[in-house]
Structures are given as C-alpha cells and as structure tokens.
Amino acid sequence: MGQTFASTGPVGHRKRMRSRVARYGPMGLADYEILEMLLFPGVPRRDTKPLAKALINTFGSLSGVLGASPQELRATGVSAASVGLLTLIPDIAQKLGAPEEAERADIGEWSRLLAYCQNNFATAPLGQMRVLFLDVRNQLLADEAVPEYGAGVSASTKGATRLDAPPLALGPAVGALLHRALGHNASALITVRLVENGVSCAQALQTDTPFVQELLKAAPLLALEVYDHVCLKGKQWLSFRGSGLGEW
C-alpha cells in the first residue's frame, strides 16, 4: 500500500506555506510566520522559524524587526540577503501610506472631450470605434478600440480593426464592451466612431444607430451611463444625443 506522506520530515514546508498564502492570503498568518517566510529567499534550505522567533524576541515584535537597522539585523545573525529584503519593507510601507494621486484627464465637458479626440485619434485607423470609460467624476479611466461587430458591417471596413475571430453579433458585442466597463470600474462611457473616407458623419450615425440603441438599453441595467455616441470626421462631429436618432 502506498504511503500518504513521501517523507515524515519537514520536506515541502516552504512550498506548503507558499500555497497557503497563494490560496488564503497572508492575513491568517501569525507575525512570526510572516517573518519566517520573508526569510526564505535569503536562507536557502534551513528552517527559518527559530530565527524568526529569535528576532521577534530580540526586537519585541514583527514591526520592531522590520524597523531595525541593517547593522542590528546582521548582529542578530540575519544573512545579508535577508537584510536586503527586510530593510526594503519600511520604505514600501511608507509608499503605501502616502500614495501619489495619478492625474486623470477630465473629459466632462464637451470641449475637453473634443480636444481629447483631436489629440489622440489623429493617427487611429478610420472606421474604428473607440470607447472612453469615465469614472464618477468624468475623468478618463481608459480609452480602447471596440472590436468590429456583427452582420451589416459594410464592405468598406478596410480601415476598421481586423480580428482573427469572426465579429460578434450586436448583443454580445455590447456585452463585451460593458464587460470592459465593469472591469475598469467605470461609471460612464462615451463611444466615438472615427468616420472613414467616403462616408459622411450623418451616414455613420445612421449605421451605428442599432448598436447605440442596444447600448442605451443595456448600460443602465449595470449602473453605467452612456453619455453619448459621437461620429468624428476631421474637425466635424455629430452627436447621437443631439441628433434625435434615438431616445435619450
């Protein structure tokens, strides 16, 4: 009969502890276990539990150990490699305690939205649809190209994005877009069609109407607001909201 444990020694202890953290997170570990694991990379094979406990005895607490100087740690028998990792932690704690706020583009106003489009879509392929995801303060979270969707895609889509897979039907395409919105934790979105040559803004708006209407129906169900759909052609633009093409 095969044995349950290949060895009754401490083999695989480090792997087990890593699996534990990978599965359940680090919150359940005792302070000395956190320290024990932080000592693994700098101590190739030995059991680091005794050292971890001795360090906490010497410095009073996990916090005390992490706040100790490199010299103090070395004097207690900690390897240079381990000292390297331990002494980084107070600096990281400091960064976590005072994060920098990233500047996000504010496109809450029409003029700013247009400026953003002019600045960023000049070299984007014509025919493409972009989606701008906004947070609760109308700041830009993400700007993505929307994959071309379903039946009725016109022959002149050579400027549009190419997919290896066949394009999604309308419903699933809207679903995929809203899925991205949720992933970005967006509050609202604006879609922008970069109108291709040979097509007018009005024509593009007409073609896009079924998509936008589907989007308008689905988005509120997920607490997402669709601010507008804009067809952009050079310096010309046409807004779905202002055109009376659908219910707003």
Next chain:
Amino acid sequence: MADASGYKLEPDSTVLPMPAWQKTAAFSSLSVERSLLATVPERVLLARLLLAIAPKEKAIDALVESLLAQFGSLAGVVSAPKHALEAILGEGAVLSVYLQLVNDAARRMHLARLQVGSTLADRAQLMAYLHTVMGQEAIEQVRVLFLDKKHHLLADEVTGRGTIDHAPVYPREVVRRALVLHAHYLVLVHNHPSGDPSPSAADIDMTHRIAQAAKVMGLCVWDHIIIGGGRMVSLREEGFL
C-alpha cells in the same frame, strides 16, 4: 491584547477578468502613460524588491515595466489583488505570493504604530494606515475602527464593500459588533474611489443613523473618516458629529 486584524467579507474580487481585446490596436494605450507616472525611485525600489525575492529572476526590468503599466505605481503593484498579480506573474507564482506578504507586512507595521497608546492621537499615522489598507481600492469599502474607552484599537473590520459610488452599511450590525468587542468608541471609515473625499448627503445621514443607534447602547461614534485622492476628511472636524 489579541492582534487587531481586519477581515474581508469575501474573497478579493475587485479585479474582473475581461474579454481580451488583444487583436485591436491600442492606439492611445493609457498603460504606457501610467507606467511613465511611476518615478525612478519607485522603479528602483520595485526592481530591488523583486530581485530580493527572486535573485535568479532574469527579466526583472521587463517585469517592473509590465507591473507598473498594469498597476500605475509601486503602491498599486504591492496592493494589487492576487488575481491581478497572477494574471501577469502566473498562477501561484512566488513573486505574487511575496508581493502579498510584503503588503501585509507593511500593513502590520502601520497597524502596530496605531496600537501604541491612543489610536486617534497621531492623525498622520492613522491616514498612513488607512491609505495602506484602502488607498488602492476601486470600489467603496466601509470599515469600522472599534476602540475602547481609552481610544485603544480593539479591532479594525471591513463591514461592507460596495460599488464605485456606494457601499452598504447596517447600523444594527455595526452596533452589534461593537457590543461583542466591548468597544466604546467607533470610528467609521470609508473611501471614495473617485478621489474626492467630500462627504455626500447620504454619508452624513448614515453617520447620524449609526451614531443614534450606538447612543442607545451608550456607545459613541467618535468620527467618520473619508479617504480619497490622497486626502482625508474627518466629519468630526467638519462639525458633523
């Protein structure tokens, strides 16, 4: 005194796996701009950290760039939830496990400083702790700091997680928990992922409801703190309590 530890109501699910729009050209890839925001010292610190964890790792610089591109800053990388880290580093990857360990070690450092004497005495330290635990959250989270009569921290618990602009909290459950912990003072805390920590009317209303419920039991809601955009607003200081 036992360790005051926060617990999460549910497994970390703030990062949603998304359909991969990989085939489309990302023209104004915000990820590039985000990684540019990280300062040189942050890059160096992150590189040193990764190297200290995995000295044999060869592609450190590339890893630093992809982590910063995804999470925006060193704080973002270290606070990233498991699923997000594993998406870049691989499932169960040693680096992912250790970033979580380092995050928790940093949290414990800040927590230990809060537990020296009165939790409310050092505003800066309280802010540092709250930023460490909530600063990178994309959704609203409500926590309660349960304090004893001498303002010593008994526990810090997440009572509710919500959505981008709202989180549920039940006055009854907060008070019930306070009774179990023998707390006397409560400090409510929540974050505004929008970056604006100003209290909404709903925030103020909820504060009063919990304060009234607590008062029935002779307990006191000492403050309600809102963090957002690197700032902290105290409803007590603003005169709402």
